[in-house]
Amino acid sequence: MAPLLDAADEAEWFGAIAGLAETWGFDRILIAMLPRPTMRLEDAYIRSTYASAWRQTYDKQGLVHIDPTVEHCMARAAPLIWSPTIFSTTAQQSMYEEARSYGLRAGVTVPIHGPNQEAGMMCFVNDSSSIEDFQRHVNVALPNLVLLRDLVIDTSQRHLDTHAKTLLPKLTPRERECLKWTARGKSTWEISHILNCSEAVVNFHMKNIRTKFGVNSRRAAAVIAAQLGLIDPG
Secondary structure, X not given: OHHHHOOOOHHHHHHHHHHHHHHOOOOEEEEEEEOOOOOOHHHOEEEEOOOHHHHHHHHHOOHHHOOHHHXXXXXXXXXXXXXXXXXXXXXXXXXXXXXXXXXXXXXXXXXXXXXXXXXXXXXXXXXXXXXXXXXXXXXXXXXXXXXXXXXXXXXXXXXXXXXXXXXXXXXXXXXXXXXXXXXXXXXXXXXXXXXXXOHHHHHHHHHHHXXXXXXXXXXXXXXXXXHOXXXXXX
């Protein structure tokens, strides 16, 4: 585990993870994490050794929204061994059939639930054995996989932070002002007087802010902005 703990950069960090997985008999892995719960699934931090063509197909078709392993990880903490039975709908069966063509037939998914509300998964794949043999192999390897999952959570923060910063909403100076005063509990009327503009202008900015943050309320946007350091809530 030392190469993972001592990794100097992201490439070395992920290489150490993939190397450990390979020594335990898994030739493909995927790490997918949401740094914060308000993020869209499409904006997850993802690193994998899956075929790039499969990753492109998966993203283009929005398969994250029907993938039963994703649904499992959002609600459960126990590992999930892949089997044809978990792909129950027609769309899921079609997804699994295509995934198998890219060497993703037998795998196990380990959910991620971090101390700072990170959520996600690690997937470990070995397509060289039967599903029955794979299940026996997982039973032996699972303690190592769970330990690796925990180490990934503990060592991923700087990489998640870098990823999250690339997704920060771009706010105008006036939008920052509106959010700052919202965070301090001011109403639309009060903000309009503070900024010397009409309430309609404030509402216009607030609508844009909600869209940028993907939330339904200005309060939620203000909370997220404060957490991300985009505003000083005072």
